[in-house]
Amino acid sequence: MTIPGAAGPDAGGPAPAATPAGTSATPAGTSATPAGTSAPTAGTSAPTAGTSAPTAGTSVVPADPPPPAPATLAFVESPVQLLNVLEWAHATPGADPADVLLVVLSPTDPMSRGQLRRMAEFAREAGMRLRWEEARGGSAAPVHTVRGLAPLLRGARRIVIGDPFSRYVQLLLTLARARELVVVDDGTATMEFIALLARGEPLVRWHRGGRGGPRDLAFAPFARTARRKLTPGQGRRVALFTCMPVEGVPEGVTVTTHDFAWTRTAFGPPAVRAGADLVGTSLVETGVVAEDHYVAAVDALVRHHGAVRYFAHRRENTTKLHRLAVETGLQIVRPDLPLELIARRGPIGATILSFPSTVVHTLPLALTGTGVRVAVCDIDPAWLTPHASPRAPGFLAGVTGTARGVRRIGVGGGV
Numbered sequence: 001m002t003i004p005g006a007a008g009p010d011a012g013g014p015a016p017a018a019t020p021a022g023t024s025a026t027p028a029g030t031s032a033t034p035a036g037t038s039a040p041t042a043g044t045s046a047p048t049a050g051t052s053a054p055t056a057g058t059s060v061v062p063a064d065p066p067p068p069a070p071a072t073l074a075f076v077e078s079p080v081q082l083l084n085v086l087e088w089a090h091a092t093p094g095a096d097p098a099d100v101l102l103v104v105l106s107p108t109d110p111m112s113r114g115q116l117r118r119m120a121e122f123a124r125e126a127g128m129r130l131r132w133e134e135a136r137g138g139s140a141a142p143v144h145t146v147r148g149l150a151p152l153l154r155g156a157r158r159i160v161i162g163d164p165f166s167r168y169v170q171l172l173l174t175l176a177r178a179r180e181l182v183v184v185d186d187g188t189a190t191m192e193f194i195a196l197l198a199r200g201e202p203l204v205r206w207h208r209g210g211r212g213g214p215r216d217l218a219f220a221p222f223a224r225t226a227r228r229k230l231t232p233g234q235g236r237r238v239a240l241f242t243c244m245p246v247e248g249v250p251e252g253v254t255v256t257t258h259d260f261a262w263t264r265t266a267f268g269p270p271a272v273r274a275g276a277d278l279v280g281t282s283l284v285e286t287g288v289v290a291e292d293h294y295v296a297a298v299d300a301l302v303r304h305h306g307a308v309r310y311f312a313h314r315r316e317n318t319t320k321l322h323r324l325a326v327e328t329g330l331q332i333v334r335p336d337l338p339l340e341l342i343a344r345r346g347p348i349g350a351t352i353l354s355f356p357s358t359v360v361h362t363l364p365l366a367l368t369g370t371g372v373r374v375a376v377c378d379i380d381p382a383w384l385t386p387h388a389s390p391r392a393p394g395f396l397a398g399v400t401g402t403a404r405g406v407r408r409i410g411v412g413g414g415v
Contacts, residue, residue, distance in 0.1 A: 069155025070101035070129070073178070074162075075169055077105045079115035079314070079338045080358070081162025083263070084184035086119075086126060088160065088241045090262035097127035100160075103149065105135040105168050111314035111334060118337055122266075135168060142168070150175050162186045164193050165205050167219060170226035180237045181230060187358035188399050190244045198248045203227055244361055245402040260366040263340055269370050270346025277349035278307040278330065279339065281357050282315040283379070288392050291320060293383035299328045300411035301353055301377060309333050309349070311342070313357075340366040348372060353409070355379060356399040364405035375407040376400050 072095065076082045085102060089095045102123050104116055120130055135145045145168075153159075153172060158180040161169050165186075173181075183193065189205065196203055202223060232238040232252030239254040240246065249255055278301060283289040301307055310330040312321055325332050335342045340362050343352070348367075352374045354360050360376045367374075379396045400408065 069152050071096075071099035071156070072101070072158045072160060073152055073156035074100055074102045074128075074160035075105060075172065076102065076116075076162045077107060077166055077168070078112060078162065078186065079119050081184065081186050082116060082119040082123065083338050083340065084162060084186075084241065085160060086122060087258050087260060087262045088182065088184050089126065089128070090265075091241070091256070091258050097123075098129075100128045101131060101152065101156075102128045103131045103133060103152075105133050105145070105166075106137075108136050109315065114336055115314060115338065142171075146171065146175070153177070158182065160184060163189065164226075164230055165189060165203050167223075170203070170219075171222050173226040173229050174222050176229065179235055180239070182239045182241060183230070184241045185244060185358075188244065188356075188361070188395075190240070190242050191246055191398065191402075192395065194240065194246045194249055194253075197227075197230065197253070198250045203230075243365055245404070259368070260340060260362065263344055263366050264368070267341055267344035268346065270344055270348050270367075270372075272350050272370060272372055273347045275349050276305050276307040276351040276353055277309045277311060278302070279352060279354040279357065279359050280310055280312045280316050280321075281355045282313045283355065284320060285315050285317060287385055288388045288396075289379060289383045290385050291323075293380070295320075295323060295327060297355075297377065297380075297383065297411045298324055298330070302328045302330060304411070305351070305353055305375075305409070307349075307353055311335055311339055339363070343367055343372070351375060353377065356396045360400065360403040360406050364403075373407060374403075374405065375409045376403060377409050377411060 074085050076085060082102070082104070085100075089097045089100060102120075104120065106113060106116065120132070124130055133145045133149075135141055149172060153175040154177050156176070156178050159173070159176050159178045160182040161173075162184050163169055163186040164183055183190070192205070193203065203226070229236065230238060231250070237254070238252065239256065240249070241256050241258060243258050243260065246255065278298065281289075284291045284294050298310070308331060310321075310324060310328075310332050312332055312334050314334075321332050321334075324330055339359055342348075343363060344366055348370075350372060352359070352363055352372060354363075354374065354376050356376060356379060360374060363372075363374050378400055379393075381393055384392060
């Protein structure tokens with residue numbers, strides 16, 4: 001179904017060229033890898049199909065030894081995580097990008113894959129090596145992925161991760177021998193990670209409610225091992241690289257704050273146009289907010305604050321976005337890069353409206369000095385679904401309440 005005004009990568013094609021609606025083109029001199037194909041590991045080549053084994057009596061050239069394990073092994077599963085690895089490498093003394101092997105544990109949804117491929121080009125330009133893993137490409141993919149990464153996990157001196165809640169990452173951490181672990185931002189999940197780590201609780205995402213099922217119980221030993229490795233002690237150093245407001249950091253965890261210095265150096269400043277842009281959220285898709293309430297709230301923001309464009313979250317489904325376009329008149333934009341980069345490249349509205357989400361923390365930093373204002377609309381508890389986690393109201397209120405440099409608004413236009 002076509003979404004009026006939409007722009008973004010298709011499921012099976014390469015990332016799109018720039019559009020006036022805020023998407024951006026691949027930098028000059030680079031090429032986007034077609035979506036759905038596996039990006040090659042830098043410096044390696046596939047064996048030629050159809051070659052035959054050497055015959056008796058011929059000399060055999062010894063194979064090159066396998067490349068040494070990288071000093072730093074980084075795992076990412078989302079475009080924002082990859083962006084924050086770039087920010088970490090830019091801000092950390094002694095973190096040579098040439099010593100970083102960036103492993104993309106590819107998701108399956110087309111929007112995430114398209115954005116990751118675009119971000120991978122920036123990582124290559126920075127000097128990082130890249131390994132693209134089709135980690136969810138079938139029932140055998142996890143076994144193949146873990147087996148292939150095991151030697152690297154045993155040899156890396158430092159491991160950087162973007163999502164400590166990921167089961168994939170937790171499983172890989174059980175094989176790691178690194179004495180230094182770095183956690184970079186995966187949005188507002190960073191705040192919950194620190195809170196759970198400090199309380200000694202299992203690393204379970206805030207929007208997951210209820211008791212664990214059989215799969216949770218089966219995975220529990222791996223989760224406990226991963227949590228132990230994310231706790232400083234016994235020669236292990238744990239660091240957090242974040243732009244989020246974190247409190248109650250456990251003893252021994254080193255915190256480095258960042259302000260999107262790499263993003264601001266590489267992009268912008270943007271052209272700022274009159275009017276407002278609205279940032280979408282996946283709270284409906286995660287079962288936290290009822291769709292009817294969400295659509296009504298968006299419509300009210302459009303009427304009272306003059307929003308023209310709606311920047312869709314990469315997990316928002318097409319049916320909901322079509323409904324928003326029809327019922328609110330918004331131009332739906334599916335960005336091909338994280339919103340922090342889209343906003344820096346511009347053009348961007350003078351006001352950015354958002355519900356509680358990562359961008360209410362990141363955009364004020366990325367847009368420092370541009371004059372763009374960020375405003376956040378709280379989630380009314382009446383909008384929550386019956387299945388929403390009991391932790392949802394408190395977490396969402398905390399996201400808004402701790403945001404710096406933003407204005408709080410209501411759907412009816414009040415402040």
